[in-house]
Amino acid sequence: MITKLLVANRGEIARRVFATCRALGVATVAVHSDADADAPFVADADQAVRLPGNTPAETYLRVDAILDAARRSGADAVHPGYGFLAENAEFAAAVTDAGLTWVGPSAKAIAAMGDKMAAKALLADAGVPMLPTWTDPAEVTAFPVLVKAAAGGGGRGMRIVHDAAGLAEAVAGARREAAAAFGDGTVFIERYVERGRHVEVQIFGDTHGTVVALGVRDCSIQRRHQKIVEEAPGVLPDDVRAALHEAAVAAGRAVDYVGAGTVEFLLAPDGQVHFLEMNTRLQVEHPVTELTTGLDLVRLQLLVAEGEPLPVTTTPPADGHAIEVRLCAEDPAQGFRPATGTLHRFAIPGVAAEFGPARGLRLDSGVVDGSTVSVHYDSMLAKLVAWAPTRTEAARALAGALARAELHGVATNRDLLVRVLRSPEFAAVDVDTGFLDRHPEVFEPLLPAEQLPVVALAAALAAAAARRAAAPVLAGLPSGWRNVPSFPQVTRFTGPGDEEIEVHYRLDRTGALAEWGRKGPLLTDPVEEGSPVNTELPVVELVTAAPDRVVLDVDGVRRAFRVHRVGSSVFVDGPDGAASLTELPRLPLPTAELAAGSLLAPLPGAVTRVHVEVGQRVAAGDLLLTLEAMKLEHPVLAPADGVVTELPVPAGGQVETGAVLAVVDPEEDPQ
Numbered sequence: 001m002i003t004k005l006l007v008a009n010r011g012e013i014a015r016r017v018f019a020t021c022r023a024l025g026v027a028t029v030a031v032h033s034d035a036d037a038d039a040p041f042v043a044d045a046d047q048a049v050r051l052p053g054n055t056p057a058e059t060y061l062r063v064d065a066i067l068d069a070a071r072r073s074g075a076d077a078v079h080p081g082y083g084f085l086a087e088n089a090e091f092a093a094a095v096t097d098a099g100l101t102w103v104g105p106s107a108k109a110i111a112a113m114g115d116k117m118a119a120k121a122l123l124a125d126a127g128v129p130m131l132p133t134w135t136d137p138a139e140v141t142a143f144p145v146l147v148k149a150a151a152g153g154g155g156r157g158m159r160i161v162h163d164a165a166g167l168a169e170a171v172a173g174a175r176r177e178a179a180a181a182f183g184d185g186t187v188f189i190e191r192y193v194e195r196g197r198h199v200e201v202q203i204f205g206d207t208h209g210t211v212v213a214l215g216v217r218d219c220s221i222q223r224r225h226q227k228i229v230e231e232a233p234g235v236l237p238d239d240v241r242a243a244l245h246e247a248a249v250a251a252g253r254a255v256d257y258v259g260a261g262t263v264e265f266l267l268a269p270d271g272q273v274h275f276l277e278m279n280t281r282l283q284v285e286h287p288v289t290e291l292t293t294g295l296d297l298v299r300l301q302l303l304v305a306e307g308e309p310l311p312v313t314t315t316p317p318a319d320g321h322a323i324e325v326r327l328c329a330e331d332p333a334q335g336f337r338p339a340t341g342t343l344h345r346f347a348i349p350g351v352a353a354e355f356g357p358a359r360g361l362r363l364d365s366g367v368v369d370g371s372t373v374s375v376h377y378d379s380m381l382a383k384l385v386a387w388a389p390t391r392t393e394a395a396r397a398l399a400g401a402l403a404r405a406e407l408h409g410v411a412t413n414r415d416l417l418v419r420v421l422r423s424p425e426f427a428a429v430d431v432d433t434g435f436l437d438r439h440p441e442v443f444e445p446l447l448p449a450e451q452l453p454v455v456a457l458a459a460a461l462a463a464a465a466a467r468r469a470a471a472p473v474l475a476g477l478p479s480g481w482r483n484v485p486s487f488p489q490v491t492r493f494t495g496p497g498d499e500e501i502e503v504h505y506r507l508d509r510t511g512a513l514a515e516w517g518r519k520g521p522l523l524t525d526p527v528e529e530g531s532p533v534n535t536e537l538p539v540v541e542l543v544t545a546a547p548d549r550v551v552l553d554v555d556g557v558r559r560a561f562r563v564h565r566v567g568s569s570v571f572v573d574g575p576d577g578a579a580s581l582t583e584l585p586r587l588p589l590p591t592a593e594l595a596a597g598s599l600l601a602p603l604p605g606a607v608t609r610v611h612v613e614v615g616q617r618v619a620a621g622d623l624l625l626t627l628e629a630m631k632l633e634h635p636v637l638a639p640a641d642g643v644v645t646e647l648p649v650p651a652g653g654q655v656e657t658g659a660v661l662a663v664v665d666p667e668e669d670p671q
Helices: 010-024 040-044 063-073 089-097 105-116 116-125 164-182 238-254 285-295 297-305 391-404 414-422 451-470
Strands: 004-007 027-032 045-049 076-080 145-149 159-160 186-193 197-205 211-223 226-234 259-269 275-278 321-328 342-343 345-347 351-354 360-367 371-373 378-388 406-410 489-494 500-507 511-521 541-546 550-556 557-566 569-574 577-583 598-600 605-610 623-629 632-639 640-646 660-666
Touching: 004 010, 004 063, 004 116, 004 211, 010 027, 010 360, 027 040, 027 063, 045 063, 063 089, 063 640, 076 297, 076 511, 089 105, 105 275, 105 660, 116 275, 145 164, 159 164, 164 186, 164 577, 164 623, 164 632, 197 238, 211 285, 226 414, 238 259, 238 275, 259 297, 259 391, 285 297, 285 321, 285 360, 285 378, 321 391, 321 414, 345 351, 360 391, 378 391, 391 406, 391 414, 406 569, 406 577, 451 489, 451 500, 451 511, 451 541, 451 550, 451 557, 451 569, 451 577, 489 511, 623 660
Parallel strands: 004 027, 004 076, 027 045, 351 360
Antiparallel strands: 145 159, 145 186, 197 211, 197 259, 211 226, 226 321, 259 275, 321 378, 342 371, 345 406, 360 378, 489 500, 489 577, 500 511, 541 550, 550 557, 557 569, 569 577, 598 660, 605 623, 623 632, 640 660
């Protein structure tokens, strides 16, 4: 019997496992890097052991350090979570060799499925349909193809290639990314099916010979080959569902599978099913299966690891529908560029349960207010899951909760997720792995650009209310009030895209809004000479203003804005969307001027490759260098035609946010 479990992972999956352990009375141990010392998962555990360092290679990928932590803490079992060492057969063998209980499939099964090429051959012999696959790039003659990492998942190391010219660089890039994420740079190539749906079967096996399918999930909405929206049960014809269950169980039995696993398939537009891979671990998206089957999959993992038989031997019927989204710290409009920093507020309304069963909203989160989003790990903050009797109700509830959430401090993919869930194509199950490429409209922010001036006005009025509340004398007078009205108050912000929004307002002696207006790039109508007020703006009346809440009547419609200020950063959540603003100082200090054409690091990372030389002529869009951050590679492209005049960071160099990576001097107009 397991008495103390060490989770060899971090973030929300560690918290998820700890939650079930608490319910079962199992003591818990966390391991953590220096960057994670104050993370919520560490606080959730009964004990914690430091892994010195920050990078995965220094910490969560060190088998010796994790086994030493188990010995020092007295743990008698290890759960690998997902990612890192979860599908490492050598780690599983080392755990069992140390006399500990391994919560997962056998090292033999992991090795059989971890070598994806060998797994394809094994299951092809069992009659599972396969896509054409190559290991030698020179043998590829038909395109498009997909380059994939042989040792891991999660989309890392994947590249779509449409012609032979791009294959060599795609293979090289995939190898680098796979080596960084999994410690193994082996890749292979398979035919890419366009407009295919990514569907998968959750299987479970025990030591008594039972292997059962627990239903089909649809995970077709993806970015950078990583899932961001998952649902169960997948909307499929009954015959396709039955075929998927049969193939998945056959795959499990072929390797005497024990524990939780997922068999992934590609469903082609013509209805043909192709095996992709088998993940020998718990999946990120396991909550949708839990909510529709009523099973706690982590509990089943622990029971099976203790030698108990599965409580189910046939596929349980699906109860209702569940949809999960992965909330990530990233900017979709900038190629899903990861974001780092402090998460000042993380609040999602209406959550019925965390890490467990829920009729309604379930939240599995790795962060809380004040958490730091580090550059060392992936960008996922949390998973929000909605259960409802029908798919339509689940999508509506999930979108509504996301839209009302307060997510302050780092950029997130929240708006994109809401637009996907509310799109008519998603409602019609018209989805596939290329959904985001075909629907650029889902990348638009929820808050329309024309509403930014009103949002900025709310932020300015909240700041004025805060100043009056803190005033040592005459705090009851309206902000900026004078016996003889003169110039209005002026507050300047930077908003989305670093565009400047200048708000003008004046309150009368009763505190009512006497006039308001704005200047800046969003102003399209001329302003009367000598007046800052644009008469084409909506008619706004101030209802109430407090430091954290402003209510405005906008063209006869009352709207409430929640305002949260941290230093010069102002986060405004309104009925139509949210905006992050930065208040500019009235008298800014001088700063060093950057050379024209400077390209700055968007986040901390390491320059892995420099593709050009100083003095080289480049065209707009040419690849200059590659920056590795948050376990992914990010290309840095030339913004315009020109000549490379500076490359201050060599390959292998570390940079902080805002560092100059390159300078491209634009070509002079020959005219």
